[in-house]
Amino acid sequence: MGNKRLAVLVGCNYPDTPNELHGCINDVVAMRDVLMTRFEFDPSHIKLLTDEHGSSIKPTGANIKRALSQMVDKAESGDVLFFHYSGHGTRIPSLSPGHHSQKDEAIVPCDFNLITDVDFRQLVNRIPKGASFIIISDSCHSGGLIDKEKEQIGPSSATRTGTTTKTLSTKPKIIPYETVLAHLAASTRINTSDVGTHLRHSFGDDASLRFRLPWHELQLFAQLKPDEGILLSGCQANETSADMSPAEGGGKAYGAFSNAVQIVLHENHSPLSNRELVVLARKVLEAQKFEQHPCLYCSDENANATFLLQPRT
Known part of the structure; x- marks a missing residue:
């Protein structure tokens, strides 16, 4: 029985690029x-990967997956x-017949080597019984990032009105699929609209499982x-x-969801369940008039477990 507490924290600001963000490194620090x-x-036991200038380990797709795999390899029950x-997220065409949105979710490392929902499903499947794997993804299209995980708090039909705080400048944490494709195509110079071909050509075995394995093998990752x-x-x-930046300086940039989590934890010293944390973060963002709805995906038992298994006193 183990009692280790291990973390991998990744902040991608994409400095000096058209996709630059400002608050992501602050979020994970x-x-x-x-x-x-x-x-x-x-x-x-905390590994921090950022793309700030001078960082020794950049958050490339291979480096992020390697850090996560090493963390999972160390895991024991408890x-x-x-x-x-x-950082940025994106949506890619789904390979699943009959998928309701025809889109799947992915995060965008600093080198554009996409990490997809299938990669996260494979990692979760490797977790030993009795250990837990908690993911916070402050990125666009992050709902459903663990393939086939059960929805506990999900799409809301509520409509929103109003604008974000006037003293802040906001930028969505999204790199559209077409932009990802164009970026990769410029690198490979291969005449194809298949993102998987570009990723396999550029990154080989470090490309996402979604683009390297045949369909029948991908089905082995299905949640049973x-x-x-x-x-x-x-x-x-x-x-x-949203990625938020002070419009007139004098403050730190941050991701709206990461900041909401920090506010909730600061205002609630007693342990919170995963469900309570997401509900309260939704309320913070609603009060700030953000057009985003945090979600929770996990088993029924884990929905009511305390966040990061903090003991209740």
Whole structure:
């Protein structure tokens, strides 16, 4: 029986590119502090990957997956594994016949080597029984990022009015599929509209499983029983998440969802369930007039488990 608390934190600001964001590194640095002070994570068990200038390990697709795989390899029953991603997301054409949206979700590492919902499903399937794997994804289209995970808090029919706070400048954390495709095509110079061909050509075995495995093998990742994967997404699969920057300086940039989580944790010192955290984060964003709805995907039991398994006193 283990009692390790392990974390991989990834912040992608894409500096000096047309896709530049400003708050993503701040998001994961703030979470690192909270993990150590509130949730008793050992600093040596927290791996931080950012694309700031001078960073020794960049958050490429291969580096992120390697860090996550190493974390999963260390896991034992009783361990808590945590992944916080703040950066761009995208949607790609679905391979699943009859998929309701014909789109699947992916995050966009700094080198555009997409990590898809299938990759996260494969990681969750490797978690030993009794361990938990919690993901916070503050990115566009992040709802459903663990393939086939059960929806607990999901798409809302509520409509919103109003605008975001006037003292802030907002940018959606999305790189459209067409932009991803154009970026990869410029690199490979292959005349095809198949993103998988470009990714396999550029990244080989480091490309997503979704683009490397045949359809019948991908079906082996289908969820057959309750698992310990827990996804707290910054928005629904059809929505964008906001990156906020002070319009006139004098403050830190941040991701709207990551900041909402920080506010909720700061205002609630007692342990919160995963469900309570997402509900309260939704209320914070609603009060701030953001057009995004955080979601929760996990088993019924994990919906009511405390966030990061913080003991109730």
